[in-house]
Amino acid sequence: MEKKMLQGKLFLVIFLLIISIGVLIPVLMNLKLGLDLQGGFELLYNVTPIEENTKVDEDLLRSTRQTLLRRIDVLGVTEPSISIEGDRIRVQLAGVTNEDEARSVLSQTASLTFRDTSDNLLMTSSVLKSGGARVSMDQSGRPAVALSIKDNDAFYKATKKVSEMSDNRIVIWLDYEEGRDSFEREEEMCGSDGSACLSAATVSQAFSGDVIIQGNFTEESANDLVDLINSGSMPAKLTEVSSNSVGASFGTNALVKTVTAGIIGIGIIIALLIVLYRFSGLIASVGIIIYTSLTFFIFWLLGGTMTLSGIAAMIIGIGMAVDSNVINFSRIKDELYEGASLKEAYEKGNKASFGTIMDANITTLIAALVLFVLGQSSVKGFATVLIISIISTLLIMVFLVRWLLRKFVQTGYFDDKVGMFIGVKKEDIPNLSKGEKRTKYFWKKIDFVKSRKIFIICAFVIIILGGVFIFNKGLSLGVDFRGGTAITIDTSENLTEKKISSDMDSLGYDMYSFEKQSDGSYSIKISETVDTDKTSEVKDYLNDKYDAKTDIEVISDMVRNDLIKNAVLSLIISMVAIIIYISLRFKFDYGISSIIALVFNVLITIAFFGIFRFEVSNIFIAAILSIIGYSVNDVIITFDRIREIYNKKKAYSERGLINIVNESLRGVLNRSIVTTLTAVIPLGCLIIFGSHEILSFYVAMLVGMVTGVLTSLFVASQLWLEIEKRNLKKPKKPKKEEKEEVSEIEIKGINA
Incomplete structure (x- = not known):
């Protein structure tokens, strides 16, 4: 009977898997690709009225967009992307090779x-x-x-x-x-x-x-x-403020590399889940495929354009989705180690982890929404995929996977096969009826409170060292934040800085950066904003001289200033929103501790970029906000465990508080290691095998996620401990009905 029920559930899983793959393949075949994945041309126009005393309003922008669409029809471009960004219009034309013709047709007023x-x-x-x-x-x-x-x-x-x-x-x-x-x-x-x-x-x-x-x-x-x-x-005057051209070969290479890296990373994650959690890991792996299919399907329904940053968001989203399962599986294992039956452990683990998972996803959603509202172009695309990923995570990894596993648990087949179900050895489960107690503990010898000084000292050394580098050399700002022109040359010739500098001098430009990238191409930065009528001249000169394929991105001072303003605003708004949410969810003491830990994490990441001279560009801000979201995940999971153990055991002394913190951190460390691995593995694959157009994003995420785990263990929880120590020393006012005796010490942020 049990086997028949099991077989029925397995057929259901296989059916869902086949349906998901059946949906995923045609969606991927018909997904609209961005310029960085197939090549093309992008222009950002500032819109101003032709007539004096006329304002740029919604009607003017809409009619200008419609005229641009008619002009693009003349060019024969299919599926253009035209987006209104404030009083600007961004035009993306995939597959366009004649940039001069496109410029002439689009920007001409034709009055x-x-x-x-x-x-x-x-x-x-x-x-x-x-x-x-x-x-x-x-x-x-x-x-x-x-x-x-x-x-x-x-x-x-x-x-x-x-x-x-x-x-x-x-x-x-x-x-x-x-x-x-x-x-x-x-x-x-x-x-x-x-x-x-x-x-x-x-x-x-x-x-x-x-x-x-x-x-x-x-x-x-x-x-x-x-x-x-x-x-x-044209009903308005269009002034070009930035442009970007990507050759078809650049786009194709970027797509192949990024997808390959993503497949390798996801494959390793699936293998890791199955090794650690056995059958539960297998069902979670099926959930990953269904999640991926749903995310792409929703993105396709919305008419989204997939870019490099979008694929990166998808892979990061998979890490988040896996995190939801790891949190749940860790809780189920804890209940089993306490002596619960599989059915009891499954229900208790689900209940205990649900709030934590929701908190973690909500804080990431806050960062994603800020990016969507204030971000531009690729950053907005990244945020869109991240938001869809969060929705898919809740639908598939939280609800569907749990529902499927519950059905398997209810068959009774795994009652005496707990090791097969979730990787817990039978001998590690105490028999409560015989008076046995839990014997399986992890990291018992680690005293996190004592060890915190080592991490904090190392963190300060990195931050100070980074500060020295930044003070002396500044950050390696990309063309987004510095303004000017970025040129990428793909050639078989061996170029030197002296040779290219001479070329730029002869063209009348000042080169401030020359770098050979890991994929063999050359990155050149010049201070000046190359005029629209000169970009083709520069491109043709370099292509002819070095038998090269050249891409050019131009950012005006106007766009640069807006990007910097939006970057600062994004960070401030997301920080404030997250501290408000955590304060409401966990009380103010937790909010203060978490925000200081987040600042620590961001400073370490920025210091790392200052020391190793990685480029800071617009997509770097997306990475920082994603890091904030991930770090808050770790902090919330840590605080959730601290609060749970504190409510069970209370603490009336400093030693009691220290024991609660150590026990809590030992309880979450396994989960932190696994979830960090599931996020770091795809990022590592993207760095090694993927396209390096957004390398700074991958590196920032990698550094930020590793330090995020460490700051949750050695900064956030330790700050909470110090605040609670001070609260213990404060004299407490007795309650009116219990003036003679205090039955419970009130600790601000916990029960008062």
């Missing part, structure tokens, strides 16, 4: 005006039919552009007025700019390539029919002008 030879405005494009421009032929059989008139009366009146002038020519302009353009200066160039003056035709009498624009058009240039006019004039 068609009809003027007299004295530059007085006669008519605007409002007199034309929507989409009424077409390629035609002039009397000589050369390509021309025909315009269909919508407002015949207005056109008749304007042409009548011109016909009566001494110089009876009507001049057609594209993007006429007062002060810059005049017919007097452009007369000889009118109709030639590059001139804003398209045509100057003699009007002998008034008419209201279609208009032919004659000039030195080729068939291609005539088609381009038709497309531009038909896409509509």
Whole structure:
């Protein structure tokens, strides 16, 4: 009977696994990839009104976006990404190779005006039919552009007025700019390539029919002008403030490397889970596959664009999902070591771990939401995947996996096979009916309170040393925070700093950084913001000279200042939100202890970057906020155990408090080691095997997660201990109904 029930549950697991894989494969095949994974071109525009005394509002931004979409259709780009960011618009065009054409088509206002030879405005494009421009032929059989008139009366009146002038020519302009353009200066160039003056035709009498624009058009240039006019004039002025181009080979290599690293990391995690938790680890591994499928499916439904940072968030999310199971399994094991039956241990372990898991995910969600609101581009994509990962973790790893395991426990098959179920030896489970007590303890010889000085001294040494490096050399700021231009060159030639510096000098730029990266490409940073019309020149120069593939990213001072402001704001808001949550959940003493531990963790990570000169870029802030989320996870789990043991045993002396802290930390250390491994393993794989475009993110996460565990053990819990020691020494006011005798010492933050 038990075996039949077991088989039924196994068939259910296999069915869910097949469904998940069946969903995952087509979703992955149809997932929209970002520029860093398939190559392409990105532009960030600052939007300003064309007319004075006009504000940039939602309607203007929306209409500008719609015009950009029509322009992109002209380029033939499928699935573009156009996002509004405040009073800016970010355009991402995957697969675009001709950047100059894209720039010209997108940013041109395409405002068609009809003027007299004295530059007085006669008519605007409002007199034309929507989409009424077409390629035609002039009397000589050369390509021309025909315009269909919508407002015949207005056109008749304007042409009548011109016909009566001494110089009876009507001049057609594209993007006429007062002060810059005049017919007097452009007369000889009118109709030639590059001139804003398209045509100057003699009007002998008034008419209201279609208009032919004659000039030195080729068939291609005539088609381009038709497309531009038909896409509509831009309702706002667009100023390019940053750009980024990624070659297709860069994107493909990044995708292959990152996915390979992710698969290796996930494979190792699954093997580790099965070794440590046997059958429970196997079901959790199935949960990981279902979780991955659900996360990708939700992301695809939302129309998200997967980027390098998104894949990193997915892999980190898997670590979080595994963490939820490890917390639960550790609790179940504890109950078994106390002598509970498997059914009792399973239910008690689930109940004890649920609140901890929810707290850990909520604090990570806080950091992810801050990133989503204040982040830009890849950081926002990272936050989106992280938020979806948290939702998937709760649905799959917390609810589904628990439900499946409960069904297996209820079959009774594992009652005498606890080792097979969760990796606990039968001899380690005491028989309470025989008066046996728990004998299985971990880390009994470690005195965390005594050992804290070693960690704190080492931490201060690292922070001070990092401070010295940062004071002398500053942080190695990426182009995001420094401004300027970042160039990546992929070539088989052996480049030197002297050679590239000479090249930059000849191009008129000041190079401040040259580095050969681990993947063989070269990273160059220059102080100046390369003008939009010069990026192709720089690219062609380097490509031709070194037979290279070159990518260029340009960040203006305006964008840099915004990124710095948002980075600082993100850190402050997330810190405040987390301390409020922990204070409400665990009382204020815990909140103060946790926030100091978080500051310690962040400072150590920044110091590490200062010492080893890793680049600090926009994605580094995402790493710091993720570190904060992870560190809070560790702190919450530690505090949850401290609170639980304190409520059971109380403490009326310093020795009692020390014993509670040591016992609590011994109880969570195994879990901390396993969860750190499950997070560090994929990060290590990404560093070794993955794409290095966001190497600083991987390194920051790795350092932050390791120090996060240590600060929860040796800083947060120890600060709580010192606060509670001081509280013990404070005189307590007796309760009114018990003036003669104090039955319980009140300790602020615990029971008062």
